[in-house]
Amino acid sequence: MALTKGDATHRDILRKALSLASEVGLGGLTLSALAERVGLSKSGLFAHVSSKENLEVLVLEEAISRFTDLVVAPALKEPRGEPRFRALISGWLSWGKAEFMPGGCVFFAAIADLDDRPGPARDRLVSSQRDWVEALATAAKVAIAEGHFRADLDPHQLAHETFALGYGHYVLLRLIGDPKTEARTNAAFERLLESARTPS
Amino acid sequence: MALTKGDATHRDILRKALSLASEVGLGGLTLSALAERVGLSKSGLFAHVSSKENLEVLVLEEAISRFTDLVVAPALKEPRGEPRFRALISGWLSWGKAEFMPGGCVFFAAIADLDDRPGPARDRLVSSQRDWVEALATAAKVAIAEGHFRADLDPHQLAHETFALGYGHYVLLRLIGDPKTEARTNAAFERLLESARTPS
DNA sequence: CAAACAATAGTACGACCGTGCGATTCGTCA
DNA sequence: TGACGAATCGCACGGTCGTACTATTGTTTG
Numbered sequence: 497m498a499l500t501k502g503d504a505t506h507r508d509i510l511r512k513a514l515s516l517a518s519e520v521g522l523g524g525l526t527l528s529a530l531a532e533r534v535g536l537s538k539s540g541l542f543a544h545v546s547s548k549e550n551l552e553v554l555v556l557e558e559a560i561s562r563f564t565d566l567v568v569a570p571a572l573k574e575p576r577g578e579p580r581f582r583a584l585i586s587g588w589l590s591w592g593k594a595e596f597m598p599g600g601c602v603f604f605a606a607i608a609d610l611d612d613r614p615g616p617a618r619d620r621l622v623s624s625q626r627d628w629v630e631a632l633a634t635a636a637k638v639a640i641a642e643g644h645f646r647a648d649l650d651p652h653q654l655a656h657e658t659f660a661l662g663y664g665h666y667v668l669l670r671l672i673g674d675p676k677t678e679a680r681t682n683a684a685f686e687r688l689l690e691s692a693r694t695p696s
Numbered sequence: 697m698a699l700t701k702g703d704a705t706h707r708d709i710l711r712k713a714l715s716l717a718s719e720v721g722l723g724g725l726t727l728s729a730l731a732e733r734v735g736l737s738k739s740g741l742f743a744h745v746s747s748k749e750n751l752e753v754l755v756l757e758e759a760i761s762r763f764t765d766l767v768v769a770p771a772l773k774e775p776r777g778e779p780r781f782r783a784l785i786s787g788w789l790s791w792g793k794a795e796f797m798p799g800g801c802v803f804f805a806a807i808a809d810l811d812d813r814p815g816p817a818r819d820r821l822v823s824s825q826r827d828w829v830e831a832l833a834t835a836a837k838v839a840i841a842e843g844h845f846r847a848d849l850d851p852h853q854l855a856h857e858t859f860a861l862g863y864g865h866y867v868l869l870r871l872i873g874d875p876k877t878e879a880r881t882n883a884a885f886e887r888l889l890e891s892a893r894t895p896s
Numbered sequence: 897c898a899a900a901c902a903a904t905a906g907t908a909c910g911a912c913c914g915t916g917c918g919a920t921t922c923g924t925c926a
Numbered sequence: 927t928g929a930c931g932a933a934t935c936g937c938a939c940g941g942t943c944g945t946a947c948t949a950t951t952g953t954t955t956g
Contacts, residue, residue: 505933519812524723527914539915540934548914599812608808611870612719612799626872656868656880663867664860670811672826680856687891705903727944739945740904748944 509534509544510558511596513551519599522552522617523609552617559602560624567591568631577642578689581635585658585685589678592666600670604663629655636692645692654692661685709734709744710758711796713751719799722752722817723809752817759802760824767791768831777842778889781835785858785885789878792866800870804863829855836892845892854892861885 512533517525527548531541545551571583592601599605603625610618629652636651645654665681668674712733717725727748731741745751771783792801799805803825810818829852836851845854865881868874 521723521808526912528912536933537935539917539936542915543934605808607867607871608721608805622871629868629872652876653880653883656877657861657884660861660864660868660881660884661857662864664862664864667807667863668829668856668860671807671822672829676852677856680853681860683853684857684860691887691891726942728942736903737905739906739947742945743904 505534505536506544509536509541510554513555514558514562514602515596515598517555517599518597518602518605521605521609522555522602523613525551525555527551549615549617553620555602556606556617556620556624559597560620562594562596563591563603563624563628566594571635577639578644578693581632581639581644582689584632584635585662588662589665589681592669601666604666604670629659632658639692646695648695649692654688657688658685661688705734705736706744709736709741710754713755714758714762714802715796715798717755717799718797718802718805721805721809722755722802723813725751725755727751749815749817753820755802756806756817756820756824759797760820762794762796763791763803763824763828766794771835777839778844778893781832781839781844782889784832784835785862788862789865789881792869801866804866804870829859832858839892846895848895849892854888857888858885861888 509530513525513530516530516533520526520529527541527545528538530551531538534541536544545554567584567587571580571587574580574583592604603621606617606621607625610621633651633655636645636649636654639645640647640649640651661681661684665677665684668677668681709730713725713730716730716733720726720729725748727741727745728738730751731738734741736744745754767784767787771780771787774780774783792804803821806817806821807825810821833851833855836845836849836854839845840847840849840851861881861884865877865884868877868881
C-alpha cells in the first residue's frame, strides 16, 4: 500500500511548514510552533523531520517543487519566445503573493537567513536560484532564436536584469508598499523587453 | 565634561553591534555574543542598551548615520545633475562591501528579519528606505532641471528602478556570486541612465 | 583625599530552543 | 481477532535567550 497515514501527515507537515516559514523565515521556524499548527506533539513532529536542519531543507524542497508547478511548468505551455518569457515573469510576480505563503516569498526570507550560514539548506537554496536565473536565460535564448529578441542580445544579461528587478520589486513591495509599486515594476519590465527587442 | 568613559564604550558597542548584526541579522543579534565581542559582561552591556528591541533600533540608527556620511553626503559634493545621481549609485554599491559590515549590508538583513515583525525597529527601517528612494528621486529631479535627463522623465520611476536594481544586484552578489555580476549590474545601470537621457 | 556617582560584574529567573528515549496508541494485515 | 509495526505522545535534559536585581568596581569632582 502506497498511501499510508504517515504519508498524509507528512504532506500536511510540509504544507504548514512552508506557510509558517514564509511568515517567520527558515531560521525563525520552530518545532514547537510548527507542531502546534499541525496538531502534533513536538516529539511526534520531530520523528517526521529528523532534525531542524533537515526540516529547513524539506521546506525548501517543497517550495521549489511548488515553484516549478506554479511558475515554470505553465510558462512552458506558452508559445516559445517572448510569450514564454513574459509568462515566467508574470508567474514569478504572482508567486510572491501565493495564498500558501501568507508571509511572502519563502526564498526571499531564506536568502537573508542563510546567506552567512553554510550548510545543506544554503546549498539547496543557492542551486535553486541559480537554476531560476538559468531558466530565464534559456527562455531568452529561445526568444532570440524565434526572432523575438534581437540577435546580439546577451541572454544572461537579460536574465540578470530580470532576476534583479524581480527581487528588487519584492523589497519595495514588502517594505514600503507604495500602491504604485506594481505599475512601476511593470513599466520597468516593459522597458527591459523593449530594449531586448529593438536592434541596438 | 562631555566625553565620559561611558560614551566611549557606547560608541564601541554601536560599532561592534553593527558589525555583528551585518553577519547574523538584527534578529540573530544576541546580547551574549555582542557582550563577548565588546569585552563586557552580558549585564554590563544590557545597562547600555536598555533592551533587545532598543538595541535593534540603535543599530539601525548607527547604520543610517554611516550611510548618510558615506553615501549621501559625498554625493552632495558632486556637481548637480547626472554626476550626483551616479555618485549615489556607486556609493551605494560600495556601501554593501564596507569593512565595518563584514556580513554585508545590514539593511538587507534587516528587511527580511523585520518585514513581518511590527515595532519601532521596523518603523525606523521603513522610513530610512523610504528616505533613500526619495533621495534618489530628488537627485533625478535635479538632473532633469539641469537638462541632463529628459524633461518628461518620471523621477520616481527612475528612483524605483534604481532602488530595485540595487537590491536585486545585492541578492545576486551575495547568493550566487557569479564573477560577472558586477559588470552586468553596471551595464544595467548604464542602460537605465541612457534611457533617462534620451528623449522618448 | 574622600564623597558622589557612573560603569560594570555577578547571579538568578522563567521561557523557549532542539533533541533523545521509553511508553503508548493506532492502523494494517495474517 | 490478535499481533505486529508505524505513528504519536510525555517527559526530561542541557543550553541559550532576554531581563531583572544587587553588589562591586572604577572614574570624576569638590
